[in-house]
Amino acid sequence: MLTIREYKKVQSLEEAWELNQKRANRVIGGMMWMRLGDSNFQTAIDLSGLGLDTIEETEDEFRIGCMVTLRQLETHPGFVSYTQNMCKESLRHIVGVQFRNLATVGGSIYGRYGFSDVLTLLIGLDSYVELYKGGIVPLREFAKGKPDNDILVQIIIKKHPVAMYYEAVRITQTDLPVLTCCGVHDKENGTYTISIGARPSRAVIVPDEKQLLKEKLTTNAIEAYAKYAAEVVPTDSNMRGSREYRSHLVEVLSRRALEQLCEEESKAC
Numbered sequence: 001m002l003t004i005r006e007y008k009k010v011q012s013l014e015e016a017w018e019l020n021q022k023r024a025n026r027v028i029g030g031m032m033w034m035r036l037g038d039s040n041f042q043t044a045i046d047l048s049g050l051g052l053d054t055i056e057e058t059e060d061e062f063r064i065g066c067m068v069t070l071r072q073l074e075t076h077p078g079f080v081s082y083t084q085n086m087c088k089e090s091l092r093h094i095v096g097v098q099f100r101n102l103a104t105v106g107g108s109i110y111g112r113y114g115f116s117d118v119l120t121l122l123i124g125l126d127s128y129v130e131l132y133k134g135g136i137v138p139l140r141e142f143a144k145g146k147p148d149n150d151i152l153v154q155i156i157i158k159k160h161p162v163a164m165y166y167e168a169v170r171i172t173q174t175d176l177p178v179l180t181c182c183g184v185h186d187k188e189n190g191t192y193t194i195s196i197g198a199r200p201s202r203a204v205i206v207p208d209e210k211q212l213l214k215e216k217l218t219t220n221a222i223e224a225y226a227k228y229a230a231e232v233v234p235t236d237s238n239m240r241g242s243r244e245y246r247s248h249l250v251e252v253l254s255r256r257a258l259e260q261l262c263e264e265e266s267k268a269c
């Protein structure tokens with residue numbers, strides 16, 4: 001059971017940060033994950049009065065406030081169009097619409113959950129987190145770190161001309177995923193990025209040390225990269241799947257993502 005002694009709707013980020021320095025206090029997002037825990041908090045720090053529940057789109061970037069809900073992200077016309085519906089594809093399996101109306105992007109990213117579709121999607125893009133004290137940090141770096149007492153203010157996504165692909169494997173609809181995969185083709189600099197999550201650990205970018213994706217994508221290069229991905233992405237077993245099954249999925253989903261991206265760009269490939 002979750003027990004909270006006091007509730008504070010803060011008036012500023014400074015107030016939130018000061019309260020959050022006490023170990024017994026906790027920032028609350030949508031509380032959808034937190035409420036499942038068996039914890040005892042002194043003060044719940046509510047950021048909902050700080051206007052951090054909007055998605056701002058400019059020519060160069062998206063700024064997604066930490067209190068933006070997953071449903072807002074999933075239905076934002078600009079973000080849906082930018083990701084070619086892949087934000088919808090990645091989020092639609094998360095429990096249900098009512099749930100996604102409450103769960104926040106800030107809580108999802110701050111939590112750095114191993115199973116996270118949200119992290120797998122965003123880490124593949126040119127994305128950053130803005131921390132109140134820690135400043136702007138690439139999401140790829142933030143995702144590797146340990147939770148601390150800072151406040152995640154917003155997520156910034158720099159716009160590039162991209163093509164995207166997203167796929168998650170689930171045993172049943174709305175369950176946590178067995179494996180997640182996001183592919184991004186940055187048409188500006190010609191790079192391909194594959195992120196894999198639910199390994200079951202946190203999402204990672206598959207490195208391209210052999211430079212297989214640098215040249216024009218060929219069937220052989222895709223095959224070789226997918227096999228290489230299965231070798232280098234660490235996987236493990238849990239109740240949803242074995243290590244071997246997950247590594248097999250890494251290969252299949254990486255290949256499929258690259259094939260789809262290549263098909264999109266068929267004239268260029």
Ligand SMILES: Cc1cc2nc3c(=O)[nH]c(=O)nc-3n(C[C@H](O)[C@H](O)[C@H](O)COP(=O)(O)OP(=O)(O)OC[C@H]3O[C@@H](n4cnc5c(N)ncnc54)[C@H](O)[C@@H]3O)c2cc1C
Pocket residue numbers: 026027028029030031032033034035036047066070093094095102103104105106107108109110111113115116117118119150151152153174175176177
């Ligand atoms: C039953 C269930 C099924 C789920 N299935 C999936 C799934 O399939 N795929 C998926 O991607 N996700 C899934 N999730 C996770 C969900 O999408 C959210 O990521 C999760 O609920 C956290 O978001 P929240 O707003 O509820 O955060 P909360 O539970 O309120 O907070 C989570 C953590 O983040 C901290 N926090 C929140 N906001 C901030 C902030 N601004 N600054 C600093 N710290 C902060 C809190 O202190 C807490 O430690 C599932 C969750 C549940 C409960």
